[in-house]
Each structure stands twice: as C-alpha cells, then as structure tokens.
Amino acid sequence: MLHHVEINVSNLTEAREFYEAFLPDLGYELYQQWPEGVSYKMGRTYVVFVQTEEAFLPKGYHRKATGLNHLAFHADSRGHVDALTEKARERGFRILYEDRHPFAGGPDYYAVFIEAPDRMKFEIVAPE
Ligand SMILES: [Zn+2]
Numbered sequence: 001m002l003h004h005v006e007i008n009v010s011n012l013t014e015a016r017e018f019y020e021a022f023l024p025d026l027g028y029e030l031y032q033q034w035p036e037g038v039s040y041k042m043g044r045t046y047v048v049f050v051q052t053e054e055a056f057l058p059k060g061y062h063r064k065a066t067g068l069n070h071l072a073f074h075a076d077s078r079g080h081v082d083a084l085t086e087k088a089r090e091r092g093f094r095i096l097y098e099d100r101h102p103f104a105g106g107p108d109y110y111a112v113f114i115e116a117p118d119r120m121k122f123e124i125v126a127p128e
Pocket residue numbers: 070072123
C-alpha cells in the first residue's frame with residue numbers, strides 16, 4: 001500500500017477547500033495541519049498538500065506535462081460516486097468528460113473525474 005503522496009499546490013486555501021469537500025467522505029481524516037500544509041489519512045496512507053514556495057509558482061503545473069497526471073480514490077459504491085458527483089456540481093467544480101460520465105473510463109468502470117485546483121484531475125471510482 002502507498003505510504004503517502006505529497007502534492008504542492010499554488011493556493012493552499014483553495015486546495016484545502018476542495019479536498020475537504022471530498023476526502024472526509026472518502027474515509028480520510030484530517031491528519032496534520034500547519035501554516036503551509038495539510039494532510040489527510042486513511043489507514044496507513046496519507047495525502048499531503050503543501051503550499052508551493054513563491055519562487056516556484058511561475059513554473060505552474062499541467063497534468064499533461066511530465067509528472068503527476070491524476071489522483072484516484074476508492075468510493076464504496078456507484079451511489080457513493082453519484083453523491084460526490086452531485087456535491088461537486090453543487091459547489092461549482094468542473095466535471096471532466098461530462099459527455100461520457102460516469103463511464104469515461106470504460107463501460108465497466110464507474111467513476112467521476114473532477115477538476116481540482118491547479119487543474120489537477122481528481123478521480124473517484126466505484127468498486128467493480
Ligand atoms: Zn485513473
């Protein structure tokens with residue numbers, strides 16, 4: 001199992017607002033917080049979001065460039081994916097591949113892809 005993943009974000013407040021809307025519903029609990037970062041943990045795995053240092057902000061992030069493309073999390077069921085999709089819509093977050101949702105990943109793959117801050121892709125997948 002993954003130990004942890006750490007992601008730099010251009011705006012920690014915005015990132016925190018986004019991830020706080022989903023990670024607790026996906027079973028992650030707030031783990032650590034400090035002025036420049038926050039982390040969420042489930043079991044032995046945690047995810048850390050850290051404010052990018054000023055000097056590195058201009059370089060930006062692009063999910064199609066080399067590096068992390070997206071993060072995917074387990075949902076409990078298809079209904080769980082649907083509920084979180086609804087929550088994303090209510091909050092004005094963009095659903096990616098809307099025309100193929102919830103089968104953008106294939107006919108047997110039930111998931112939602114949401115655009116997270118920095119235009120990172122955030123995926124929530126139902127069990128098969
Ligand atoms: Zn994926």
